[in-house]
Amino acid sequence: MKPVKVGVCGLGTVGSGTVNVLRRNAEEITRRTGRPIIVEQIGARRDNPDCDTTGINITRDIFDVVNNPEIDVVVELIGGYDIARELVLKAIENGKHVVTANKALIAVHGNEIFAAAREQGVVVAYEAAVAGGIPVIKGIREGLTANKINWLAGIINGTGNYIMTQMRDYGRDFADVLQEAQELGYAEADPTFDVEGIDAAHKLTILSSVAFGIPLQFDKAYTEGISKITPLDIEQADELGYIIKHLGIARRTDKGVELRVHPTLIPKDRLIANVHGVLNAVMVQGDAVGPTMYYGPGAGAEPTASSVIADIVDVARTMNTEYGERVPPLAFTEESLDEDSGILPMEDVETAYYLRLHAVDRPGVLARVASILSEKGISIEAIIQKEDKESEMVPIILLTHNAQEKLMNEAIREIESLVDICSEVVRIRVESLD
Ligand SMILES: NC(=O)C1=CN([C@@H]2O[C@H](COP(=O)(O)OP(=O)(O)OC[C@H]3O[C@@H](n4cnc5c(N)ncnc54)[C@H](O)[C@@H]3O)[C@@H](O)[C@H]2O)C=CC1
Numbered sequence: 558m559k560p561v562k563v564g565v566c567g568l569g570t571v572g573s574g575t576v577n578v579l580r581r582n583a584e585e586i587t588r589r590t591g592r593p594i595i596v597e598q599i600g601a602r603r604d605n606p607d608c609d610t611t612g613i614n615i616t617r618d619i620f621d622v623v624n625n626p627e628i629d630v631v632v633e634l635i636g637g638y639d640i641a642r643e644l645v646l647k648a649i650e651n652g653k654h655v656v657t658a659n660k661a662l663i664a665v666h667g668n669e670i671f672a673a674a675r676e677q678g679v680v681v682a683y684e685a686a687v688a689g690g691i692p693v694i695k696g697i698r699e700g701l702t703a704n705k706i707n708w709l710a711g712i713i714n715g716t717g718n719y720i721m722t723q724m725r726d727y728g729r730d731f732a733d734v735l736q737e738a739q740e741l742g743y744a745e746a747d748p749t750f751d752v753e754g755i756d757a758a759h760k761l762t763i764l765s766s767v768a769f770g771i772p773l774q775f776d777k778a779y780t781e782g783i784s785k786i787t788p789l790d791i792e793q794a795d796e797l798g799y800i801i802k803h804l805g806i807a808r809r810t811d812k813g814v815e816l817r818v819h820p821t822l823i824p825k826d827r828l829i830a831n832v833h834g835v836l837n838a839v840m841v842q843g844d845a846v847g848p849t850m851y852y853g854p855g856a857g858a859e860p861t862a863s864s865v866i867a868d869i870v871d872v873a874r875t876m877n878t879e880y881g882e883r884v885p886p887l888a889f890t891e892e893s894l895d896e897d898s899g900i901l902p903m904e905d906v907e908t909a910y911y912l913r914l915h916a917v918d919r920p921g922v923l924a925r926v927a928s929i930l931s932e933k934g935i936s937i938e939a940i941i942q943k944e945d946k947e948s949e950m951v952p953i954i955l956l957t958h959n960a961q962e963k964l965m966n967e968a969i970r971e972i973e974s975l976v977d978i979c980s981e982v983v984r985i986r987v988e989s990l991d
């Protein structure tokens with residue numbers, strides 16, 4: 558059968574992984590696809606020593622690839638927002654199918670890109686954009702199609718999980734581990750995207766759309782990173798029976814959709830609490846199936862290539878069908894996307910909290926803190942007051958029951974204004990995930 562001709566734009570970590578795996582497993586892939594998939598052209602600023610490109614046409618201008626009439630599928634692996642958007646829109650205009658690993662692009666410009674793809678009748682596939690090698694988009698979009706999905710929660714940034722695991726298990730320094738994650742090819746070009754939760758928010762935005770059938774709304778996601786997590790909080794959480802993980806959480810409530818990324822205490826006995834290193838996991842709760850979890854490598858050259866190539870194969874299988882016969886890009890038909898389903902402001906979210914205060918060791922401090930919380934209707938589940946014979950200051954750890962974020966913000970402001978409280982209150986949200 559006629560081969561499918563692919564043009565790869567960007568020959569960094571994922572680009573080289575994709576070319577290497579496509580070539581190494583060519584025979585196996587053809588046995589599945591029924592037709593060969595060949596790399597016709599690569600657009601790259603420079604050669605990559607990790608990738609043998611012998612016999613492949615290389616151009617330094619990625620727009621040569623989208624304008625090449627021979628090419629059926631453009632694979633966008635340059636990353637970033639602006640040039641990637643221009644490249645993908647041009648490819649679509651030229652009638653090419655597109656495969657991308659770029660979550661920033663899909664989360665921010667996806668609504669525009671999918672509309673353009675529909676207009677042209679082409680596919681834009683993005684499995685690699687969420688949780689690297691885990692086929693979670695396919696899992697939700699196709700495998701869970703019978704379900705009303707109520708919530709999902711995931712460890713969806715490999716770099717962040719790798720850093721937190723290395724810090725907790727080996728006491729390593731944050732900056733050292735981040736540098737290692739960059740060398741391993743896990744981190745984004747701008748690693749603050751990983752550390753400050755922006756990358757996770759991109760992925761959560763995409764997951765919420767395919768799970769709930771809502772337009773992509775990255776600008777409404779609440780985002781908090783991992784840079785403020787301290788060894789002391791990791792230790793205290795452990796004593797209370799919890800582990801701290803950086804989670805993306807999307808939940809449908811009567812008031813709107815929660816879309817939030819932040820460090821979270823989760824009970825140590827949950828399966829997802831044991832997902833460490835560069836591994837990712839996404840829990841998805843469907844009304845028919847119940848709880849499910851998708852687990853595997855969240856970053857890295859070949860794991861990500863695995864998803865990119867799965868998308869290329871999907872395109873190869875469906876490129877000769879009508880647009881309406883294919884799985885819609887966001888799982889729900891475009892007409893049925895719920896435009897009115899608002900994202901809940903963070904102040905309206907309800908969750909439980911871990912609070913750590915530093916107080917002067919004087920009688921009555923704890924009572925005053927408890928009274929502030931109680932006036933806001935926030936009830937306390939557990940308190941640990943540490944003794945420190947060498948200091949007048951003591952750490953106090955509180956676990957609360959569910960409370961509205963707005964009321965918790967007010968309570969924290971009042972607690973911080975007490976004369977016996979010596980520093981900012983540390984607040985980490987707590988989720989039971991059951
Ligand atoms: N590294 C990973 O584990 C994963 C990365 N991704 C996504 O995959 C995409 C690529 O990521 P990586 O391969 O890690 O990045 P990378 O930085 O290793 O590779 C990007 C390559 O694109 C090239 N490039 C950028 N702009 C270009 C232009 N205008 N013309 C020609 N070449 C250009 C760069 O020189 C670089 O070689 C990004 O969107 C990233 O978010 C997704 C999942 C996992």
Ligand SMILES: N[C@@H](CC=O)C(=O)O
Pocket residue numbers: 686688689713714715716717743744745751756855856857
């Ligand atoms: N930088 C990302 C790469 C995969 O999406 C991560 O670390 O998860």
Ligand code: NA
Pocket residue numbers: 684685686687688689690691692693694864
């Ligand atoms: Na994936």
